[in-house]
Amino acid sequence: MRILVTGRNGQVGYELERSLQGLGEVIAIDSEEMDLADFDAIRAFMREVKPTLVVNPAAYTAVDLAEREPELAMRINGEAPGVIAEEARKLGAAVIHYSTDYVFDGNKAGAYSEDDVAMPLNVYGRTKLAGEQAVQASGAPHMILRTSWVYGSRGRNFLRTVKRLAEDRDELRIVNDQYGAPTWCRTIADTTAHIVAMLGAGQHGAGIDHDLWQSKSGLYHLTAQGQTSWHGFAQTIVAHWSTERKPAVIPIATKDYPTPARRPANSVLSCQKLMETFCQLPRWDSALGLCLE
Known part of the structure; x- marks a missing residue:
């Protein structure tokens, strides 16, 4: 396979370029090579490279700034993924695209499944949801x-x-009423590589197995397992601190740390569908320990 990876300088893109080695020819690029805000550039680059698989972690990720730049965020997060997917369809290629817990409003009592209705609270979440829909419609x-x-x-x-x-x-004041699963970018990349390896290439080594990819196409949640608050996340990081001096981690409420963009109180995603279909996922604290080591 010829695997095109966007956002090579981002957290997930950096790890993907390494995790996908050995599964095909990996072509990793950044915005200088393919600007997601320039749809003509996307089309021209993809037609030149002719990838078998496009893995797209690149995004407009400045959650608070998006409140002031909604048009740019929508162009990059909401519309560009659709352009990528449409070009992939014309080339007979598949697409792996990444989205976010911020498509939900956080009001559910338990973990969100893929079937739950998305109701974003902020511009970033709305643009990422639009990107999902554009890929699905391609x-x-x-x-x-x-x-x-x-x-x-x-x-x-x-x-x-x-x-x-x-x-x-001496002290860190961290929000204690928002819950989610901290997810190491390497976990995301390695799980993606595992999925690609399971689905493999075509029967004769060229292209993808369209029937297999189509049968597995859809929406999946991919996070570390378990849950914590931002305060709990910070406490665990500080507990691993290598020096004797450790700051106190003070819990505060969301209202005491106002931000331009509203955040969901509950960002916990159920990953049962992905784990039953492909592979298991690590606990958040175990993965964090590996990262800190």
Whole structure:
């Protein structure tokens, strides 16, 4: 397979470029090579490269800034995935696209399943939901993988922010009434690679097995297992802190830390469908321990 990976400099894209090695020819690109805001550029690049599989983690991810830039966020998150998927369909290729827990309003008492109605609270969530719908409408064999609370050892994320603040503060005030599953970007990439390996290439080694990909096409939740609050996440990070000096982690309410974009109180996603179809997923605290090591 020829596997096109977008957003190679992002958290998930960086790991995907490595996890997908050995499953095909991996062509990893960033926005300088294919600008998701430029639909003509997307079409031209895909027609030149002719991928067998497109793995698209690239996105507009500035949740609060999106409230001030809704048009740009919609173009990149909502419309560009549809352009990618339409070109993939014309090429006979499949698409793996990533979405978010923020498509839900967070009012459900338990974990969200793929069948629950999406009701985003913010611009970012609305644009990501539009991207899901555009991929689904394209007719291309596809998988939409919703994840949550993504972190890693590089890039901008909660883990690195807590580690940076912990270096010079005596206390950290962290929200304790929002719940989800912190998910290591490497878990996302390795699980994606496992799925691709299971579905494999075509019968003669060229292209994809369309019947198999179509039979597995759809929406899946992909997060680490278990759940915690942002406060619990921060406590676990600080507990692993290698120095003797450890800041106190103080729980606060969402109302005490106002942000331009509203966040769902419950971001817990049920991953039963993915685990029954493909593979198991690790607990969030186990994966975090590996990442910190």
